[in-house]
Amino acid sequence: MNDHYQFDAAGALLSTELPFPRRQGKVRDVYDLGDRLLIVSSDRISAFDYILPTGIPDKGRLLTAMSRFWFEQMDAGRIGQNAGGPNAEQSISHHLISTDVPEEVADQVDPKPLEGRIMVTRKASVVPFECVVRGYLEGSGWKEYQSTGEVCGVALPAGLKQCDQLSEPIFTPATKAEEGHDENVSFEVMCESLGEEQSSQLRRMSLAIYQDALKIAAERGLLIADTKFEFGIVDDQLILIDEVLTPDSSRFWAADEYEPGHSQRSFDKQFVREYLQASDWDRNSPPPPLPESIARQTADRYREGYERLTGQAFA
Incomplete structure (x- = not known):
């Protein structure tokens, strides 16, 4: 058994222990490479605030591939082009540098278990809210x-059913919790913490990314019911991380199966x-x-x- 990797009986990667400073989240192991971060998506899965002892084989590789797909849409100008407001000259920046295993890592450990499941990223000061x-x-x-x-202080029309589409997307921030659930808060609470200017920029960027992504997903027969983004600051600039x-x-749903009034079949850990x-x-x-x-x-x-999203078979 490789001392740097822990797998379960089905071959799911549960944990990594590389020779670099590490912090672990519920799914990701994050390593400090000095001027960059190495983010490893494991096959861990959490539910009800617990990390389960069983992994989901290839889950980390699938998550990384989907993130890469969306970052590529941003680089191509299909997402976030107008997120900076009417005078914006460029689309949203993000933290992804590469999905290749860095040489300094491959020189010290077997790189094969990392292939397809890592992101090398810029370092950023994390904004302490989920968008x-x-x-x-x-x-x-x-x-x-x-x-x-209401939802996070946003009043909604009476008589809505479960999974109804809203007349327009709403921005509902949440505090970031180290353990347990994030806590939904109002936009006003966010403004009190970050200031109105930065909070308004985060709201504008989040809504723009979501609405552009919604169009791309719709082309592929998918609905994006909701999502959460994280942002960081690099050189006084907000970037997506x-x-x-x-x-x-x-939450991703199949458009041809969508029927409000009850929960929908989703492409996640519903089972x-x-x-x-x-x-x-x-x-x-x-x-x-x-x-x-x-x-x-x-x-x-x-x-x-x-x-469904990429139109490509996952290998």
Whole structure:
């Protein structure tokens, strides 16, 4: 067994331990390379604020490939061209430098397990808010609407059904939590923390990215119900960081299956959530391993979302 990598019985990559300073998130291992970051997308999967002991084979490679697809759309000018306002001269910048394994890493560890699942990125000072955009009423937004008729302080019309499309997308920020759930907040709370100018810029950029991505997804028969973006600051400029528009950060639905009034089939970890909800697990103790069939069906769902979006078979 390679000391730098931990796999589960099905071959899913659960953890990496490379000879560089590391911090771990729920899914990603982030390494400091000095002037850049190396972000490794593992096959870990989380649910109900727990990281499960079973991985989803190739999940990290699929997430990386989807992020790369969207960053390429930005580089091509299809996304975010007008996000800076009426006087903007260029599209949104992002942190991705390369998806190739750097030489200084390949010289010290076996690079093969990293291939297809890494991003080399610029370093940025992270904005401490998730920038959430909702085009459809689902998830925590649906729950809040049922209780208050609002989502993060945004009043919505009465009588909306679960998964209804909103008349226009709404920006609903959330605080970034190190552990547990992020907390939905109003735009006013964001302004109090960051100032109105930066908050307004983040809202404008987030809505522009979402609306442009919505058009690209629609061309491929997909709906993006909602998504969350993260931004950082480099040389006083806001740039898009982290993953972008993947099934871990967004809800993707098939347009030809869309039917409001109930939850939709989505291209993410739906099988995992449904299995755990139906199990005897109390959600207050370490979660049980997933059956092989659940892990396989979840992997298939991620793969289907990628192939629908890109029109390419995932190898």
